[in-house]
Amino acid sequence: MNNKYWFYIEPHCFIHTNSKLVIIINTMSSTKKVFKKTRRIAEIVDKLMTRESYFCVELSDIDLTDNEVFIFIQEIRSSFSGDCVNQNHVRAKPIFPYPLLKLQRQISNLEKIDEISPGVDVLTYLKELTFYINSECKLNCSCCQNAFKQTTFCTKAFNGKITLTEIAGFVKKLQGSGLNVINIVGGDIFNYSELQDLVDFFNRTSYKIFYHSQLQNLRFNLIKLNYFKGGNGALNVNVNFPIDTNVIEEICSDPVFREMHCRWNFLVSSDDEFDEVSRVIEAFKIENVMVYPFYNFRNLVFFESRVFMEERDILFGNISKQTYFSRQIINENNFGKMKVLPQGTLFSNLNNESIGCIDDFVPELLFRELKNGNSWLNIRNMQPCSDCVYQWLCPSPSNYELAIGKPNLCHVKP
């Protein structure tokens, strides 16, 4: 009994541990196996996870006499997440490259190159821009001061308006960047005096443009939908409670509206609201719908029952290799996004401090965000997530964590 074995983890699998547990994630079959971290299993896993081991360690017959180690290996084999092969059959150590996220390399390269002056390369990370073009609106929604901090929604929280000249000048500065999506939000965008020219301007670009209007504001401005005819823009209809179904009926029967590409975004803050939205969607056969939970500071119970994740939610479903690794470096909700307020101030997230203004040198602002910011790189590296075996299986922190004031929205570590 002096056989030696190579025990290895397949390259499409990942290991993560905390002080008590070990999880093996198979990104191909989406199997996730959780094990108790006994002393012997901890020794093997710690070794497997070193860069030098290449996800492969040597075991002996004595190692396999440990019942927990034996079961651990059997489970990994049966889920096709790894294997344990006799060295009499495979003499050379199987080598699997240690996965290292490309972006991580790129960011550290940027830091080296740009110690003196940030280059324009960093602009390629910018993907999405949201312009809050004005702050005027005749309505008085109760969600006005908060919804925009949780998802893309109109607000009167800011002052003034940004001119089309300023918008066009800023977009021009971003030529050669990775910018692909532009959101236009108000206030009430139909109150924006240069709206038609703005639409014409963006119709001459190749960006994907989304114009956001609250349902009631849209109803009062159906005639202005003609501005968008034949253009490249899509309309986002933002709906908050109370919902007037007569308005929905009126809008849905408008011939110009019916020809537009549009998406409906509903805000819900309770189970009753969710049920009502479901009825409305059904009754008006609305397609292309997103339903966003809205935290109104009185509905934590709704969030706890509908939004907070259970262990089974986290273990269910697939996760790609790319997502698993990118969550260790970047915030998947915020990365590449920037907001421009009516006064020209810039934000990487509206819950955080401003990062600059439209007159600044944008690569430098983005570079600072990548180096020291707390939005694009806001990951689950704080307690309790930093000591949780599901740390990188859970989605990146969202604005809901910030609104609720809790770093983890789950029942795993209440």
Ligand code: SF4
């Ligand atoms: S429609 Fe939008 S901007 Fe107007 S009050 Fe409601 S939330 Fe505020």
Ligand code: SF4
């Ligand atoms: S949110 Fe944090 S604490 Fe909760 S399961 Fe995910 S990583 Fe663990």
